[in-house]
Amino acid sequence: MKTYLLVTLLSGAFAVASAQAAEPSQTPQQQRMTTCNQQATSQALKGDARKTYMSDCLKNASSKPGEKSLTPQQQRMRECSNQATQQSLKGADRSTFMSGCLKKKE
Template sequence: MKRDGAMKITLLVTLLFGLVFLTTVGAAERTLTPQQQRMTSCNQQATAQALKGDARKTYMSDCLKNSKSAPGEKSLTPQQQKMRECNNQAT
C-alpha cells in the first residue's frame, strides 16, 4: 500500500514539472505585442546613443509616445480621421 501512494506522489510531481516546463516553453514562443516591440526599439536606440539617467528617461518617454514610429500601428478609421479633421479646424 505505501508503495502505491509513493508512486502516485512521484507521478503527480512529474506531471506538475512537465506542465510548468510546457507553460514556460509556450510563453517564450509567443510574438511581441506592438507595445513590447516599441519598448525594445526605443531601448535599443537609447543604448546606441549611450543615454543615462534623466536624459534616458526623457528619451524613452518621448520615444514611447511617438506613435508614428510605432511598429504595426493601424491607420486611423474613417471616424477617427473625421474627428481629427474637425479638431484641427476647431483650433
C-alpha cells in the same frame, strides 16, 4: 505502481506545458520599449536626456521618435481648423463651420 507512473508522467507534461506558456512573445509595447532603448543607447543618451527621449519615444508609438502623434480626432480638428482659417471664418461662422466639418465622415 501504474498509477504512480501515470501521475509522474502527467506532472512532467504539465510542467513542460507551463514552462512553454511562461515564454510568450513580446507585446507591441515591449517591442516598442526594446526599440526605443536600442535607439537611446545608439545615441549615447544618459540621465535626463535619456528619460525624456524614452518617454517621447514610448508615447509616440505610431510616429518617429521626437514627433508628436495625434489621434484621428485631433488630426480631423487640425484639418477643419486649417480650412476655417483659409476661409477667414470668425465667430459664429467659424463655430458653425467647425461643427459641420467635424461631423463629416471621411
